[in-house]
Each structure stands twice: as C-alpha cells, then as structure tokens.
Amino acid sequence: MLAMLRRSFLPAAWLGWQVESNWTDPLLFIGFSILKPIASVLILVFMYKAVSQAGTNDPIYAYIYLGNTFYIYVGAVMAGASYSILDDRERYRTLKYLYIAPISIPLYLFGRAMARFITGSLAVVITLGAGVLFFGVPVDLARANWPLFFAALALGIVCLAFMGLIIGGWTMTIRNEPWFIGDGVAAALYLFSGAIFPLTLLPAWLQPIGFALPMTYWLELLRRALLGPGAAAFPSLAGFSNGQLFALLGGITLVFAALSTFAFRYFERRARELGLIDAVSNF
Amino acid sequence: MAPTLPRDPLTPLTRPPDTGARLFVRTVIARAYPRVIGQQREKAWIFFETFLPFLAMVGYVFVYRAMRAPEDYIGFVVMGGAMTAFWMNVMWSMSAQLYWEKETGNLALYIMAPNSLTAVLLGMALGGLFATILRALVILVLGAWLFSIPFAVSSFAQLFAVFGLTMVALYGLGMLLASLFLLFGREAWQVVTTLQEPIYFVSGFYFPVRSFGFALSLVVSLLPLTLGLDAMRQLVFKSGPTLGFLPVSTEIWLLVGLCVLFLAAAKIWLDKMERKAVEEGTLTDRRR
Numbered sequence: 001m002l003a004m005l006r007r008s009f010l011p012a013a014w015l016g017w018q019v020e021s022n023w024t025d026p027l028l029f030i031g032f033s034i035l036k037p038i039a040s041v042l043i044l045v046f047m048y049k050a051v052s053q054a055g056t057n058d059p060i061y062a063y064i065y066l067g068n069t070f071y072i073y074v075g076a077v078m079a080g081a082s083y084s085i086l087d088d089r090e091r092y093r094t095l096k097y098l099y100i101a102p103i104s105i106p107l108y109l110f111g112r113a114m115a116r117f118i119t120g121s122l123a124v125v126i127t128l129g130a131g132v133l134f135f136g137v138p139v140d141l142a143r144a145n146w147p148l149f150f151a152a153l154a155l156g157i158v159c160l161a162f163m164g165l166i167i168g169g170w171t172m173t174i175r176n177e178p179w180f181i182g183d184g185v186a187a188a189l190y191l192f193s194g195a196i197f198p199l200t201l202l203p204a205w206l207q208p209i210g211f212a213l214p215m216t217y218w219l220e221l222l223r224r225a226l227l228g229p230g231a232a233a234f235p236s237l238a239g240f241s242n243g244q245l246f247a248l249l250g251g252i253t254l255v256f257a258a259l260s261t262f263a264f265r266y267f268e269r270r271a272r273e274l275g276l277i278d279a280v281s282n283f
Numbered sequence: 284m285a286p287t288l289p290r291d292p293l294t295p296l297t298r299p300p301d302t303g304a305r306l307f308v309r310t311v312i313a314r315a316y317p318r319v320i321g322q323q324r325e326k327a328w329i330f331f332e333t334f335l336p337f338l339a340m341v342g343y344v345f346v347y348r349a350m351r352a353p354e355d356y357i358g359f360v361v362m363g364g365a366m367t368a369f370w371m372n373v374m375w376s377m378s379a380q381l382y383w384e385k386e387t388g389n390l391a392l393y394i395m396a397p398n399s400l401t402a403v404l405l406g407m408a409l410g411g412l413f414a415t416i417l418r419a420l421v422i423l424v425l426g427a428w429l430f431s432i433p434f435a436v437s438s439f440a441q442l443f444a445v446f447g448l449t450m451v452a453l454y455g456l457g458m459l460l461a462s463l464f465l466l467f468g469r470e471a472w473q474v475v476t477t478l479q480e481p482i483y484f485v486s487g488f489y490f491p492v493r494s495f496g497f498a499l500s501l502v503v504s505l506l507p508l509t510l511g512l513d514a515m516r517q518l519v520f521k522s523g524p525t526l527g528f529l530p531v532s533t534e535i536w537l538l539v540g541l542c543v544l545f546l547a548a549a550k551i552w553l554d555k556m557e558r559k560a561v562e563e564g565t566l567t568d569r570r571r
Binding site: 024032037039040042047064183187188 | 351487
C-alpha cells in the first residue's frame with residue numbers, strides 16, 4: 001500500500017503542481033492564481049456596497065465573503081478532478097499510458113487533487129487576507145477557533161476529493177463536451193450549498209438538496225471557526241451545535257467514500273467498454 | 284441523341300474560383316455556418332452554455348435577496364447574467380479560437396487558403412453572435428419570468444441601437460483578441476479561464492458600474508460591455524437612469540468610438556499576424 005502510494009500519489013501531486021504552475025514564471029503564476037478569486041469576491045463586495053447601508057458589520061457580509069472564499073476549494077479539488085482526467089486524456093494524451101503503468105488511478109487522482117489543493121490554498125489565503133485587511137471582514141485571527149477550523153477544513157477537503165473521484169470517473173465515460181461537467185457540478189452546488197446566501201432563501205422544495213450536501217455543513221463550520229458565535233445568525237443551521245455539524249459532515253464523507261469506490265469502478269469499466277480511455281473529442 | 288458522358292474529374296471546372304468581395308462574403312458565410320448549424324446540433328453545448336450562466340445569475344439574485352436589495356437590482360443581475368453568454372462566447376469561441384485551430388492543425392489551412400483571415404473571423408463572429416443571442420434570450424426570459432422582473436423600457440430605438448453597437452464593438456474586440464492569442468502557447472487556456480471573473484467584475488455585470496467612482500468607471504468603459512450594460516439598464520429599468528454612469532446618448536457615442544477602434548485594430552493586427560505567419564513560418568507550430 002505504501003509502495004503504491006509512493007508510486008501513484010506523490011508523483012501525481014508533483015506532476016499536478018508542474019502542470020498547474022510551470023506554464024509561466026512564478027510571479028505571473030501567483031498573479032493569475034489570485035486574480036480570479038479576488039475578482040469573484042470583489043463582485044460580491046461591490047454588490048453589497050451598492051445596496052447596503054449597514055457597513056461591513058452586517059452578518060450577511062461576512063457570511064457571503066467567507067462562503068465565496070472557501071468555495072474556491074470546491075472548484076479546485078472536486079471540479080479539478082474532471083479537468084485532470086480531461087487534461088490527461090485529451091490535451092496531453094497520457095491517460096492510456098497511466099492505465100498501463102503499475103499505479104492506482106484513484107490514488108493518482110488524489111495526488112492531482114493535492115496539487116490543486118495547494119494552488120487553491122494560495123488563492124484562499126490571499127482572498128481571506130485581503131478581506132481582513134482591506135474589505136472589513138470581521139475575522140479576528142487571534143480569537144479564531146483554529147483547531148475547529150483545521151479539523152473541518154481537512155475533513156471537507158477529503159470529502160471533496162471523494163466527490164472529485166466520482167466526477168472524474170463520470171467525465172471518463174463522456175465523449176462529447178466533457179469539459180462542462182466539472183464547471184456544471186460546481187456551479188450547481190454553489191447555488192444549493194448556501195455558499196453565498198442562507199439556504200432558507202431557496203424555495204422550500206429545493207432546500208433539502210442543500211441539506212444533503214457536505215459543503216453546507218463544511219462552510220458553516222469554517223464560518224463558525226473564524227467568526228465565533230456571530231456566524232450562527234441565520235436560521236438555516238443555527239439549531240445545530242459544532243459537534244452535530246461535524247458528525248453530519250463526517251457521516252456524509254463516509255457515504256461519499258463508499259459511493260466513490262463503487263462509482264469510480266463502474267465508470268472506469270464503462271469507459272473501457274466504450275473505448276473512451278484514449279478518446280479525443282477535439283473540443 | 285448522343286448519350287451524356289460523366290464529367291472527366293481531371294477536367295477543370297468551368298466556373299472560375301471566387302475572388303475579391305465574392306470570396307470574402309462566401310468565406311464569412313462558410314465560417315458562420317458551423318457556428319449556427321453545428322452548435323445547434325451539440326445539445327450538451329447548448330444546455331451548458333445556457334445553464335451555467337443561468338445558475339450563476341440565480342445565485343447572485345439570491346445574494347441580493349439576502350441583502351434585501353430593491354427589486355430593480357434583481358433585474359440588473361438578470362440582464363447581466365444574459366450578457367455573460369456573449370462574453371463567454373467572445374472569449375472561448377472567438378479569442379481562443381485561432382489558438383485552438385493552431386492546436387488542431389487547421390490554422391495552417393486557414394492561412395494557406397486564398398481567403399482573408401478577417402473574413403474567417405467575421406464569419407465566426409456573426410455565427411457566434413446569432414447562436415448566443417438565442418441563449419441570452421432564454422436566460423433573460425427565464426430570469427424575468429422566475430423573478431418577476433419589472434421592465435419599464437423608455438426607448439426601444441435607443442435600446443436596439445445600444446445593443447447593436449455593443450455587439451459590434453464586443454465582437455471587434457474578440458477579433459482583436461483572437462489575433463493576439465496566436466502569440467500565446469499553453470497559457471492561452473489559463474488566460475481565458477482567469478479573465479472571466481475579472482471582466483464580470485470590471486464590467487459591472489451584477490452591480491451598477493458607477494459604484495467604482497467616475498475615474499475608474501471611465502477606464503473600465505474601454506470594455507464595450509461596461510457601457511452597453513449601463514446604457515441598457517438605464518433604458519430598461521425605472522431606477523436605471525438614477526444609477527447610470529453617463530447619459531445614454533453619451534454612452535452611444537462612446538460605443539460608436541469603440542466599434543471603430545476595435546474593428547480597425549483587429550484588421551491591422553490580423554494583417555500583421557498573417558504576414559508574420561508567412562515570413563517566420565512558426566506561427567502555426569503548435570509546440571510554441
């Protein structure tokens with residue numbers, strides 16, 4: 001198992017880092033890494049400034065800012081798995097070689113996710129720092145609950161990696177227009193996970209989708225860790241304690257771990273049957 | 284009566300090859316054709332190009348609801364959401380197109396053929412514009428219906444003029460960017476992906492652009508969608524004029540200026556790229 005980890009996970013993480021970063025010089029890479037998330041959060045900051053008279057102390061402001069900031073990980077780790085498969089299959093055309101190498105493909109995908117986690121973390125740290133320093137996000141770094149923060153962050157990332165495995169496997173089975181899967185799923189989950197607005201604003205019949213998603217509990221835990229009790233100002237999850245949220249997140253992660261094992265095997269077999277491991281769509 | 288013999292395939296066609304304006308127009312039509320017809324055949328493409336901007340738009344609508352914003356702001360978001368379809372089309376299907384053609388080996392054929400590269404890009408723009416208008420309309424109609432947007436159009440003539448000028452300037456910018464993207468290698472993908480949100484931000488897709496203050500708003504008005512969106516919002520919503528950046532008539536004249544600027548720049552730069560392709564012989568090399 002350790003040998004497999006050494007052969008699959010570590011080289012994949014290194015390769016992922018190279019693919020993500022070596023297309024330009026380091027300074028430009030950092031600039032590009034932060035431009036998109038900063039712009040995305042600035043849209044929300046300016047929307048807030050355009051309509052709100054309450055200043056940055058309104059709890060909704062921190063809610064939106066932090067939710068959007070940590071959602072970067074969803075795009076990077078989960079949707080990124082879809083892009084890893086497509087990069088390898090269609091752009092670099094190396095997926096077929098990976099399949100004849102003595103490695104574990106799920107571990108390889110986890111390795112690629114690790115690289116995206118690192119680049120995503122860069123964007124998260126800078127966006128969060130900019131929020132605290134320039135945009136009035138009321139996070140007191142000295143009073144934040146760091147153990148809760150890191151424990152929730154780690155559990156959430158593991159869950160996202162399992163979800164990424166499902167998305168990656170699904171991507172492998174699609175011949176035409178596979179590029180949209182990662183983006184489509186991330187965009188849909190953005191809407192239903194309460195990342196930028198409380199779930200209670202959704203129509204009642206859509207709210208159960210949000211409550212079934214791990215990101216809902218994960219983002220709530222991260223907000224509570226950084227903001228303290230003020231984070232629980234919205235009714236959607238106010239009735240849950242931190243321990244309950246953690247248990248829910250842990251339970252959903254276990255479900256996704258099991259689901260991803262079966263789903264990836266199924267998708268992989270399907271891709272082999274359809275001859276899609278080395279397919280090139282030219283899109 | 285003598286039997287009709289099949290034509291000898293080696294005998295040249297009697298009709299002379301197209302040249303000049305006729306070749307230009309036929310090239311435009313030929314390149315627009317796959318954009319209009321081909322794209323409609325890709326059902327997944329249609330779905331996702333409509334669905335993704337729609338989802339983002341719905342997200343921002345709920346953000347304004349969470350902030351208890353006035354209803355016209357919801358309308359601003361719906362209109363901005365519809366216009367994102369055009370920006371996505373310009374970036375992915377115009378700006379990055381010649382780069383993709385280089386990757387797939389078609390660019391060399393474009394440059395070798397007797398037609399003008401400008402005609403190829405113009406066809407791409409017209410075809411893309413037509414296909415995108417349909418998607419933007421779906422987003423707009425669905426958004427307006429779902430969120431009961433209160434439209435109050437003050438001048439249809441000005442509205443059509445602003446939309447038309449915005450599209451000409453925007454696709455002119457797309458043509459210019461397409462030639463610039465030829466200079467890129469692997470970073471083209473990164474640039475297109477990375478520029479998406481910053482453009483949504485500086486163009487004020489989801490909030491009135493005058494929130495930037497006068498000086499910055501003027502700078503970002505170099506992007507056609509900034510002025511176009513601002514003018515359209517002023518013409519379509521009751522509170523639009525009070526939240527607008529400049530008077531609509533001024534914005535129309537500025538858009539005319541942008542049309543001339545981007546179309547001329549695109550023509551000059553494309554000619555330069557074609558010359559470079561012939562002189563250096565490296566522009567079509569996909570390893571660069």
